[in-house]
Amino acid sequence: MRRLFPLPTEPSVPPAAPDREWGLDELAEAYAYPERPQSVSGAYLRANMVSSLDGAAHHDGRSKPLSSETDMRIFGMLRGLADAVVVGAETVRQEGYRPARAREAFAERRAALGQPPAPAIAVVSASLELDFAAPLFTEPLVPTVVITGAQAAEDRVEAAKAAGARVVRAGSGPSGRVDVAAVPAALAELGHTRLLTEGGPRLLAQFVTAGVLDELCLAVAPLMVAGDAARIANGPLAAEPEQFALASVLEDAGFLFTRYRRIYP
Numbered sequence: 288m289r290r291l292f293p294l295p296t297e298p299s300v301p302p303a304a305p306d307r308e309w310g311l312d313e314l315a316e317a318y319a320y321p322e323r324p325q326s327v328s329g330a331y332l333r334a335n336m337v338s339s340l341d342g343a344a345h346h347d348g349r350s351k352p353l354s355s356e357t358d359m360r361i362f363g364m365l366r367g368l369a370d371a372v373v374v375g376a377e378t379v380r381q382e383g384y385r386p387a388r389a390r391e392a393f394a395e396r397r398a399a400l401g402q403p404p405a406p407a408i409a410v411v412s413a414s415l416e417l418d419f420a421a422p423l424f425t426e427p428l429v430p431t432v433v434i435t436g437a438q439a440a441e442d443r444v445e446a447a448k449a450a451g452a453r454v455v456r457a458g459s460g461p462s463g464r465v466d467v468a469a470v471p472a473a474l475a476e477l478g479h480t481r482l483l484t485e486g487g488p489r490l491l492a493q494f495v496t497a498g499v500l501d502e503l504c505l506a507v508a509p510l511m512v513a514g515d516a517a518r519i520a521n522g523p524l525a526a527e528p529e530q531f532a533l534a535s536v537l538e539d540a541g542f543l544f545t546r547y548r549r550i551y552p
């Protein structure tokens with residue numbers, strides 16, 4: 288067992304990790320994607336989620352009340368490293384998703400890796416009940432991807448395409464929905480291999496049970512909210528618990544920024 292916090296304060300013991308502001312470059316180094324993903328799809332799927340102490344993934348339908356300035360900084364930094372941000376349609380609707388921004392701080396790093404200036408947003412939806420007139424579809428720097436199932440309504444598919452979205456039919460899951468196990472490979476085919484999912488909980492649960500989640504960046508907020516909000520993964524039970532190994536823990540203002548990598552069987 289190791290004590291990560293608090294660190295020793297005796298004058299004779301130098302602080303192992305002083306409390307200081309981390310630069311974006313330093314954070315980006317710490318969270319760099321692996322050069323060679325282990326998955327057969329060739330993509331690496333990382334999730335970034337925030338949870339209250341009592342396990343809630345949102346407060347009154349929004350995740351912002353659980354977040355902090357540093358959490359938002361890490362959220363933005365993780366976007367800055369990704370080729371595509373994969374997100375469930377309900378999160379897009381509830382959180383009013385907009386296109387990802389190009390940020391100067393990541394321009395050089397992205398150019399060196401051959402990435403466009405901003406990640407694409409990839410929305411998973413069966414119903415395609417999305418506002419295709421919204422900036423997410425009409426104004427992105429990189430076309431927004433819509434990932435849907437075999438039974439998507441043709442008129443909604445056409446509306447998505449007319450708005451400028453790239454529509455991908457990823458497998459055929461239950462009731463003609465998306466087979467989420469096929470999502471990393473489908474995005475890899477579009478050239479997106481550094482994947483970041485921002486949930487929501489129903490989508491994340493499926494990535495977990497499909498065995499395609501490579502990494503979880505979990506921020507634990509020093510807050511309790513009670514109520515009956517979903518946990519960060521909300522869906523059918525995994526046949527066996529998926530095993531993860533601790534990769535790093537950062538702390539700021541009582542928030543724990545943990546990072547766990549999947550242990551491959």
Ligand SMILES: NC(=O)c1ccc[n+]([C@@H]2O[C@H](COP(=O)([O-])OP(=O)(O)OC[C@H]3O[C@@H](n4cnc5c(N)ncnc54)[C@H](OP(=O)(O)O)[C@@H]3O)[C@@H](O)[C@H]2O)c1
Nearest residue numbers: 336337348375376377378413414464465486487488489490
């Ligand atoms: N704590 C956090 O870090 C965090 C992160 C993200 C979101 N949230 C919160 O979570 C809530 C929303 O999450 P949620 O779990 O309800 O929803 P979600 O996972 O964001 O989205 C669910 C929707 O995604 C689509 N979808 C999911 N699986 C699919 C499949 N296999 N095939 C086709 N479409 C599929 C469906 O869209 P259609 O209905 O269009 O078919 C479904 O209704 C919000 O309150 C948000 O604030 C929290």
